Amino acid sequence: MRGIVLRMLITALGLWLASHFIDGFNISNPLTLLVAALLLGFVNAIVRPIAIILTLPITILTLGLFLLVVNAAMLGLVALLLPGFTISGLFAGIFGWLIVWATSWLASSLIGPDGKYQVIVVRR
Numbered sequence: 001m002r003g004i005v006l007r008m009l010i011t012a013l014g015l016w017l018a019s020h021f022i023d024g025f026n027i028s029n030p031l032t033l034l035v036a037a038l039l040l041g042f043v044n045a046i047v048r049p050i051a052i053i054l055t056l057p058i059t060i061l062t063l064g065l066f067l068l069v070v071n072a073a074m075l076g077l078v079a080l081l082l083p084g085f086t087i088s089g090l091f092a093g094i095f096g097w098l099i100v101w102a103t104s105w106l107a108s109s110l111i112g113p114d115g116k117y118q119v120i121v122v123r124r
Helices: 002-021 030-054 056-061 066-081 090-108
Strands: 025-027 085-087
Touching: 002 025, 002 030, 002 090, 025 030, 025 090, 030 056, 030 066, 056 066, 066 085, 066 090, 085 090
Parallel strands: none
Antiparallel strands: 025 085
16 A cells, blocks of 8 residues: 555656646646546556557557657546646647656656565675
């Protein structure tokens, strides 16, 4: 359970960074930020796999670049469902998703599957 909460907070950090660096990516208050992180987790777990399967032919034709649009659409779906969270266009969604992804990737690389910090020690 601790790992899920920690990953939700990491996603919230990514959304907060995206709202500060990307014009057209706005989150109104901290509660909306936390609800958006939680909702984004559910959308990525349930809707995103279905969208990826349905768009597989165009994803193959574009050599995977269409996944950027699919991921931005997942952020757009969360923004559509949640008042106080707005994304003003496709590029704001794509760049916002890139910031959320980079933040999540960097922070999650330090966290194990059970939600504890991992430290790798190499001895020679």
